[in-house]
Amino acid sequence: xxxxxxxxxHEVTEMGQEVTLRCKPxxxxxxxxxxxxxxxxxxxxxxxxxxxxxxxxxxxxxDRFSAKMPNASFSTLKIQPSEPRDSAVYFCASSQRGxxxxxxxxxxxxxxxxx
Amino acid sequence: AQSxxxxxxxxxxxxxxxxxxxxxxxxxATPYLFWYVQSPGQGLQLLLKYFSGDTLVQGIKGFEAEFKxxxxxxxxxxxxxxxxxxxxxxxxxxxxxQGGKLIxxxxxxxxxxx
Numbered sequence: 560x561x562x563x564x565x566x567x568x569h570e571v572t573e574m575g576q577e578v579t580l581r582c583k584p585x586x587x588x589x590x591x592x593x594x595x596x597x598x599x600x601x602x603x604x605x606x607x608x609x610x611x612x613x614x615x616x617x618x619x620x621x622d623r624f625s626a627k628m629p630n631a632s633f634s635t636l637k638i639q640p641s642e643p644r645d646s647a648v649y650f651c652a653s654s655q656r657g658x659x660x661x662x663x664x665x666x667x668x669x670x671x672x673x674x
Numbered sequence: 675a676q677s678x679x680x681x682x683x684x685x686x687x688x689x690x691x692x693x694x695x696x697x698x699x700x701x702x703a704t705p706y707l708f709w710y711v712q713s714p715g716q717g718l719q720l721l722l723k724y725f726s727g728d729t730l731v732q733g734i735k736g737f738e739a740e741f742k743x744x745x746x747x748x749x750x751x752x753x754x755x756x757x758x759x760x761x762x763x764x765x766x767x768x769x770x771x772q773g774g775k776l777i778x779x780x781x782x783x784x785x786x787x788x
Contacts, residue, residue, distance in 0.1 A: 590774035
């Protein structure tokens with residue numbers, strides 16, 4: 560298996576622009592997680608899905624952030640409009656309930672820089 | 675509230691020395707416990723995990739961890755550190771009732787001196 564795939568790996572944009580981050584989970588996994596990592600706040604869970612349905616979005620910072628999972632093999636995290644304080648590394652992870660008890664597999668991350 | 679504490683933000687050890695990274699959790703149910711490692715510019719990689727049974731678990735890269743229920747701890751150890759072990763280490767905890775969600779600690783950054 561190719562593991563969790565994220566694109567792009569790096570994104571540089573200007574304040575006010577829309578940013579879309581993409582994630583392909585491991586085939587057969589029924590949970591998908593979006594995290595944000597910064598030096599100041601560490602690793603934060605933004606939102607997670609089970610069987611394509613959002614379960615907990617309490618970590619989403621504000622309305623500028625939205626996430627979708629239209630099918631089992633694809634998810635997006637969108638920021639509109641982007642702000643410099645959104646600069647961070649965004650990770651996607653997936654897991655399979657009943658196999659290895661919540662073990663999450665992480666993608667390589669997307670490094671977002673908002674100028 | 676559920677929480678995971680890694681008391682040490684940064685640790686420096688000499689190459690060849692032993693290592694212990696601390697992790698304490700607060701959880702009402704029987705926990706599932708994990709240690710992940712993150713090398714610079716990389717995603718998180720699983721080192722080891724504990725679900726039940728033997729409280730001493732072995733992981734990759736020569737790491738081991740011991741679950742101590744009485745102390746609510748799951749400390750990570752390695753008898754002899756290599757320069758390539760320099761990275762950030764995260765402890766995480768989950769339960770069956772959390773539906774896949776893990777609670778992560780703040781991480782411990784490990785530096786290795788030659």
